[in-house]
Amino acid sequence: MSGCILRATAVVKRVPTTEGDLTILEGIDLAVDAGAQVAVVGESGSGKTTLLSILAGLDLPTSGDVWLDGDEITALDEEQRARVRARSVGFVFQSFQLIDSLTALENVMLPLELRGQRQAREDALGFLERVGLSARTTHYPLQLSGGEQQRVAIARAFASGPKVLFADEPTGNLDTATGGKVADLLFELNREAGTTLMLVTHDAALAGRCAEVITLDAGRMQAPREAAP
């Protein structure tokens, strides 16, 4: 074990509504070791995505602490959290989140360019090749299929060499066959890079590929269980 890379303590998330505060997350405590693969499962509305956003530093909890790669991100401002994200985090989203006005290559180059990396182009080309899209580097997202778009997104996520990869329903927008291939790619790259994976899904099969599964029910964590081998 290389130690704990992600830890949440007593995380609570409430949002104000017209009928009073709505509790989305309540008393979340978790610790994730570096290199672990964790799936967060639960029904729609159980708070999975909110938890992921808070753990990744995209959103702040109402109370509680989150530590990510040695930083207490709940004590940082947006400026500092962005730096932590740049340094340590990669994302794969259900809706791909590619930038329409950029080519596949440019989308992959973006995180490298943001870090001021000189070899951005070469590195990005390498990752596109790794996801099997070296023939489509100059295509725009709208010219790619859903599966291809998600592969570009995966290439982008790994391009920056993240320590933790957050994936939000990465196969949710894809058909079963394509989804399966994308998931294979994701796990393969993850293994190669030794990245910690936090995966939100309601697909039991996908969750089953993770070593650890956290189940959320109405914002509360159910007792953790080991995934079936």
Added chain:
Amino acid sequence: MSLSLALRLALRDWRAGELRLLLAALLLAVGAVTAVSLFVDRLQRALVAESATLLGADRVIDASRAVPQRFRDLAAARGLVVADVVRFPSMASSDATGRSRLASVKAVTPGYPLRGTLRVADEPFGRGQRTDGLPARGEVWLDSRLFPALGVKVGDAVAVGYAEFTVAAVLASEPDRGGGFLEFAPRLLMRAEDIPATRVIQPGSRIRYRLQVAGSADGLDSFHDAIRNELAPSYRWRDVRSANARIDNALERAESFLLLGGLLTVLLAGVAVALSARRYARRHYDHVAVLKTLGATPREVQWGYTLVLLIIGVAGALAGLILGGLAHLGIIAALHGFLPVSLPLPGARPIWVGLMTGFICVLAFGLPPLLALRGVSPMRVIRRDLAPSAASAMTYGSAAAGGLALLVWYSGNASLTAWALAGATVTVSVFAGLALLLLRGGRALGMQAGSVWRLALAGLHRRHRENVGQIVIFGVAVMLLLIMLLVRTALVDEWQARIPEHAPNHFVLNVAPAEVAPVEALLKARAGYDGRMFPMIRGRIAAVNGVDAGAWQRQRREPHDQPGEPRDGPGGRGRPGIRRERNLTFLADLPDNNVVVEGKWWSASAAPSASLEQDYAAALGLAPGDSLTFDVGGLPLTATVTNTRRVDWDSLQPNFFIILSPGALDGQAATYMTSFYLPPERRPFLNELLSRHPTVSVIDVEQIIAHLRRIIVRVAQAVELMLALVLCAGLLVLIASIQSSRDSRLKELALLRALGGTRRLITGALVAEFAALGAFAGIVAVVGAEITTFTLNRFVFELPTSLHPDIWPVGPLFGLLMVAAVGYLGTRRLVRTPPATALREV
């Protein structure tokens, strides 16, 4: 974010077409403002040059003593050219005929006139030809009127003082003739070098000296600075403006108008920049959210997009300057034939105006929406409804301040800017309320209409917040156009009314009472005269309320009379000295172009009464109720001031500071004067008039009128051109505004198409929606235009105000057609896009 990354982002955005509208808005903003500024700058220089010909120079120094050589040296040292003009009255006589006549002698040095040209004719009252020459030494050129008076012809000899000269030509016109009554004696032009031989200049002679100066603006300013302290009290510095109040008025209003037009162009272009920047920002919310999840910090986002905007700003400003330069050449080419043959080169200011417009547009209008990108939450990648909070009041405050600074700097006229802005603020708030009402009404109406209109009006209602905004924007654009149209019409009408066709171009003076009837008859028969004879008598105010006038004026601490030549008569507003001799008249009725402002005009049987011009009365501190004692030919005459009048000095009619009631001057020997129109081709009639009535004097102001008319035509053209440019800027705003609503329409149209709406139905609904939007905007615009025009005419241009029912249908109709057409063209592609593509783009 580094500059190179910002540059790459900008390039990629450009390639994706995201920046085109913003760049186009900037390009047009800078281009339009530069083109207008360049053109106006050059036209103004041309107008000033044209006006300068009325002065015969760029500047003149008038004096009652010889101008010191030092002045000439100082002027020469600054690269200026000078010419001397000496004027004095003297008898001209012909030994051959034994006749003599008082002439107004003008003796000049070579170089005269520095601006404009002399015209000479072969025979008296003939049409003149331009000449660059002057009389040679020993020669004179005579005004046409001197030929019949002296009984001479070209080639004969005339004497001035002790010297004898040869009549070499008929002087048809001189640029700096002036219309003043001081010089109503006919002109005799000679060389200044010949003056000593005449020996007419003696101590006490009534001589006016004038130094004409011409050259670069800098040189003139420097020269003025150098002699400023030595001018008073003997020398008077005059430029085109101080020399001619009438031209000053026209120029000033034209400048105000062009500035107003330029201001509106800047405002409209600013709105277009703001709209396209907002659209750009909105389309980048997702983009920025992704950047942020990838680790871009808010600060990097802010600086990155500021850099992108600056890159666009530099590109837009530079390209805009080039476009503006080309456009202004196009304007000049289009107006070829109307403009002076060669316009003077522009100064540097238009370039600065263009560049500053670009940068302030970028910073004040373009930056605020982009700054909002800093606040985009990275959570947006998960929840798309998360839009950044609206930019802070401070952001918009700084935008408003920047915009205001631009306007004030551009116009250099705080009151005009303040009025325009106050009007705009009130208008926008009123517009928003009115637009809401119209949308509600439209919705109710739509429920009863056919499917296309129902769809359209439901669409309008559904996006009512956005649509209120669009109606306000369209409304403002249409309103600005209407305002320009109305103000232009008022200005041009007013200018043309000032110098109507067949305005009197000759004054007849010195008509003896016995000659009134025959002169009137002759004028009626030969010149279609239908004017009025004014009795005229010289007199001065000797006492006020029984106190000696001089003592009375000292008590009141009168403003000083300015040194130099006082102006009097039609068109000239002299600064009054109370004891100066003036032309008095006595009239039963109030003359045309005069309005009583205080007190009442007299009835037939009143006691001796006086009516004073209002400014004259105010300057002397006189008011109705004061008793004035006049000295008329040595005899005292007392009259009570019963009213003050406003006089239209620009009317080219005989005007008087002091009018007395008819009985007051009984028994005094008056002469009579009048004015009449004589077509240029019938000028030889003057020969007949002067031969039959040799003591009558005629003053020809045709030249001044023609000059004024030329200037006014030119100014009116500039004004019309401005209108066209404002129209372009308005169109740009329309396009930007429709483009910015494009994205929100896209999804809706795609859905409608997917649900089976035919292209025809959707196009119909779209056009109907835009038509309704345009018509609503037009209604709103008419209301705003009436209010603003009223305010502008009343307080800025000082023109008469009235409602304009003729534009009431124009506004809505114009709005409907323009917005429907531009809206259709702007969204046509949306309708043609296959629904699947459209839905994917959403």
